[in-house]
Amino acid sequence: MTIAKTYSPKEAEDKWYNYWLQHNFFRSVPDEREPYTIVIPPPNVTGVLHMGHMLNNTIQDVLIRRARMKGKNACWVPGTDHASIATEAKVVAMLKERGINKKDLTREEFLKYAWEWKEKYGGIILEQLKKLGASCDWERTKFTMDDDMSEAVIDYFVRLHKKGLIYRGVRMINWDPQGKTAVSDEEVIRKEVNQKLYYIRYALSPESKAESLKSASDSELATSDFITIATTRPETIMADAAICINPNDERYLHLHGKSVFIPLINREIPVILDEYVTMDFGTGCLKVTPAHDLNDYALGQKHNLQIIDILNDDGTLNEKAQILVGEDRFAARKKIAVLLEEAGSLAKSEDYTSQIGVSERTGAAIEPKLSMQWFCKMKEMAQPALDYVLEGDVKLIPDKFINTYRHWMENVRDWNISRQLWWGQRIPAYYLPNGEFVVAKTIEEALEEAKQTNPQLTLADLRQEEDVLDTWFSSGLWPISVFDGVRNPDNAEINYYYPTNDLVTAPEILFFWVARMIMSGHELRNQKPFTNVYLTGIVRDKLGRKMSKQLGNSPDPIELMGKYGADGVRVGMLMCSPAGNDLMFDESYCEQGRNFANKIWNAFKLIQGWAVDSSLTNNNKIAIEWFDSRFNQAMAQIEEDFKQYRLSEALMATYKLVWDDFCAWYLEMVKPVYQAGAEKQSIDAETYAATIGFFQNILKALHPFMPFLTEELWHDELFGEREALDCVIVAQLPQIGEISTQLIAEIEIAQQVVAQVRNIRNSKQLSPKEALPLAVKANSGVDYIKYQPIIKHLGNISDFNIVNEAVAGAVSFIAGTDEFYVTLNIEIDVVAETERLQKEKTYLEGFLRAVNGKLGNEKFMANAKPEIVENELKKKADAESKLNTVEEALRNLAC
C-alpha cells in the first residue's frame, strides 16, 4: 500500500461497501447460530436522509456489526413505509404541476401515478443509507405496500374485526382540510398561536326581553337587550346550537330558560345551563357549536342539541352557513368580524394566545369534524401491551420512558384507523345495497358471507369502502410482516428471527409505532416483538433547536460524509448521543471523528515503516504485557457499556484505548529509535509480532464504529495474505484475556513520573532533547528497576538511580507515594519550590485531618462497612507517608 499522509475515506468507502455486498456479508438466512435481529424503523418512502436517520441508523449498524463479530447470525431488515398522507400530498402536487387534478382521476389512475412516483423517488433514502455503511440485508428490503405486506394488513384487519376490536362509528375526529382526511390524535401537533378573542352580542328574543327586565342586573355583558359571548371562532356562530351559562353564575340568573338570536342570521337558540362553563373565562357565556368543537359536541349530546355542520371538507363554508358560503374558514373569520362590526354585534376584540392543533403531515389547522370512521378499540389491546413493558419483557432504554409509556397506555383512546385517501390499503369492508356491510379478505368472500342473509346478491351489488388504513396500522405489523408471519404464522423465518432483539427508534413514535407493534405482536403471536427498545434523542443544533428544513439548520448528511468521511460522521454522531437524551449536534464532533480516523491511519503508517531484524532481542516485554492487559481491561469495559447500551461511552473507551494507551504510550514505548538512512526501522521480531497483533485487535474493536477505515487497513499486506472472505466485518471479536491490575497500576505511576519530568522541563523551559538525571526514594513496593527503561526512554532520563536519602538541591515531586528528584544544571528557585511544597503539605494535612476525623468518630466506626474503614486506614497511611516525604523535601530546601 502506498502511504498517504492523511486518510482519504472516499475510495475506501465505495470499494469496501461493494466488496461486502459482493461477498454477501450482510445476508442472513436462518441457520443453527443464535439469531440477532433488528428491523429498521421504516423511513418514509418520500423522505431523504436527515440527521435523525443518520443517528438512528448509525446506532443500528454499530449493534448489528458487533453482533456479527460476536458470532451471531445478524439480520438487519431494511425497508420503507408508504406514508399515506405525505406521499399522497406529494403525488397530488406532482400531478398539479403536470396540470392534472386529482378529482379528474379514478382511484386506479391515481394509484398508477403514485406507484410511478414511488418507483422513481422511493429508493433514495435506502441508497443514502448505504453511504453511511448500513449493513442491512438488502435482499430483504420491504415496503409496507408490497403485495404480501398489504395482504398481511388486510388479514390483520379482518381478524381484529372478527374479534370485535374494530368498529365503525360517528365521532368527532381530527380533520385535515388540506389533506382532506382524518388524522389520528397522535398526528395532531399542538401549537401556540396568537389569535383574537371576539366579544359578540346575541340579542335576547322578545319574550325573554320582557321578562328579563324585571330581574336584569346592571351587568353590561347582559343587559335587557343582549348577552355577550367570547369566542376565537366567530365564523362558526352560524352553527351555534345554544348559549351555555353556569347555573351558579349570579350575573346570569335572569337568563335561565330564555333564548337568544344568532347575529347576522337571526336564528333563535336556547340558553342552557351547565357547570361545565368556566365563569371567569371570557364573559362566562359560552356559545355551543356541537359540529365544530369536541367539548361542544359532548355538551350537545348531553343537552340534546341540534348539530349543524357548516363546513365543507376543504374548510370552506357550505350553504348551511347561509352567509359567506364558499369562503375559506380563515377568510370567513376576518369577513364576519367586519359584518358583525357593521351590524353592531361586535362588542370588542382582544389579542389572545391559545393552542390549536395542526396536522403533523400538512401543517394545516385541524378542524374538529363529525364523521363516520373506522376505529380500533384500544383498551383491550393496550393492557397486555402495557404489561410487557411493566414486567420488563420489553425493556425501554433509558427506562425513564416507562412512565411516559404507562401514562399513555392507561389513558389511551380508541384509534381512528381510517384515512380518506387512496394511497394505502383499502379497508376490506363491502357495503350491501341495504347499507349494511361485511368485512372479508376479498370481495368474493364478502359476497359469500352476504349471501347468507340475502342469496340474491351479486358482486355488482357490493361496494367496497373508499377509505384506506392509517399507515401506522401497517407499520405496526412490521417486525412480523417482514418475515411473513401474519400470513404464514409458522414459517421458518418468523420462528427463527422473531422476537427480534433490539429496536432503535425515536421517543416521538413510542405510541404511534412501538406500542402498536407490541399490541400486534401480542395479538398475532402472543409474543413481544423485540426485547430492547433503544430510544434515541432528537438531533438538535448547538443552540438546542430541532433541526428542520425551514430553519435551514440541518447539515446535509451526504455532504457531511463527503467532508469528514462516513466513519468520521458515525463517530461524531455517537460521540454526542447518550441514549434518550437529545443531542446538540455540531460539526466539530465529526471533525473529531475524522481526526480520530487520521490518528489510526498514522499509527498504522508508523508500524508499516518497521522491518524485523532477527538479531535484535525483545526489550519491550513489559510494554507488551502492559498493553495486553490494558486492552483486555478496555474490552471488558466496552462489553459492559454495550450491555447497558451506553454507546457513546463504549466509543469513548475505544477512543482512549487507541489514542492514549496505544498511540501515546505503547507505540512510544516500543518505537525504535530513528535510524538515519534506513528505509525501514529495525525492530525485534517479538515486538513486531505483538504490535501487529494488537493493531489487528484494535481494528476489530473499532470496526462497528468505523467500518470503512478498519476494513481498508485490515487488508494491508502488513497482515499478510488474506483470503477473500477474511474481512474484519466478519472477524470475531477477541476473547477477553487476563488483566494484570497491578501492572496497569504500576505503569500508571511510571506514566506519572514521565509526565512530571516533562512538566519540570516545560516549566523550566528546558528542551525536551536535554536528558535529565532522575532519582527515586521509594517507600512503596514498586520495583522501579523493572520500569527503569520505560521511564528513561519516555522521560529522556540520563541516569535513573534508586536512593535512600533525599537528593539535595534537586527539584522533587511525588508519584504514587514515592519521592523523585530531578537534578538540574540551573539554580533552583528555592522560594517558589518551598511555596509549592508548602501548598502540598497544607493539602495533605487537611486531607489527613478529614480521614482522622472519620476514624476517630465512634459512629463512623460503628456504622461504616468494614471495607470502608479499611480503606480509610489505607488513606491515612498513604497520606502520612506522603506528608513525611514533603516535610523532608522542605527540610532539604531549607538547608
Next chain:
RNA sequence: GGGAGCUUAGCUCAGCUGGUUCAGAGCAUCUGCCUUACAAGCAGAGGGUCACUGGUUCGAACCCAGUAGCUCCCA
C-alpha cells in the same frame, strides 16, 4: 390545567448501592514545540459553591422537602 424529566468545567456529557486521593471524560482554552507516524499532530497546564434553600446521616453531586429555571408528554 395534569403528568414526567432535567439542572455537574466555556460546550457536550459520565458519575452505578450515599463512603477510593471523588468532583471526572472528550472537546474547546492557555503555554511550549514544524521532535522523521500524525500540526487532522506532540508535550504540559488552567478551569466547577455539583441550580438554590433547608432536612436526614458519622458522611450527600447522589436520599427527602421546598424554591427557581429549562425540556418533553397529555388535556
